[in-house]
Amino acid sequence: MTTNVKRPLSPHLQIYRPQLTSVMSILHRATGAFLSLGTIVLAYWLIAAANGVETYQQAQSLLGSWFGLLLLFGWTFALFYHLSNGIRHLFWDAGLGVDIKTSYTAGKLVWMMAFVLTGLAWFLAFSIKGVG
């Protein structure tokens, strides 16, 4: 006698409630994918600079528009998140901090670092440039 019920082989996303650790894990991948798009802009910016003053100014005003600034802000946060969480991952690879308590503490630290470094970078950038 067989049953036709298609049971999942193991509990998956629709079973588990999101936790700090699982959300941070998928965000690591999401920020990485988002940062990949930034490499295209980085390449474009370098080529524009190599081509001369005019194309560089064009690139700079594109990046300085509200949409450009929004993207740059997003990339800054994604970079600092991915960087901080990447260090957390490297510690795990070394076999350190894999227990639940430490991984939660380190996870919260990653969020803090991402926000503080993003804020610091943009505060410094605007105060050095002298434009509000």
Next chain:
Amino acid sequence: MTQLSTPLSRVRGWGSAKEGTHYFIAQRLSAIALIPLALWFVVSIVFFINKGDHANLIAWLQSPWNAELLVLFIVFLFWHTYIGLQEIFQDYVHHEVLKAISLISLKFFVIILTVASLWAILRIALGG
């Protein structure tokens, strides 16, 4: 000797590729290299590039240390990006033909982008 694979998977011959560990290692190596390089890049943008014009950027790039560090940053960054995106495509693209096409396109695209970026840096660093 008990066979653990199903008859279907034996017929298809899709076993382990017996390679791939080097991607795991390269991902971590490039990650370690990118910690100081990415921080250096952000600091450079904030303190030197952000406030200046084109001439300022050229002068910054023509100092040998900056050119070398930027080349290193680009190489490690694009390598790390390639491995990460490849992992995402392998995980989420299930159609075998689409998977092959996306992986091959990704490889060519990253190589083109890397060479274009490095070429641009060299043009500035070596140009008069």
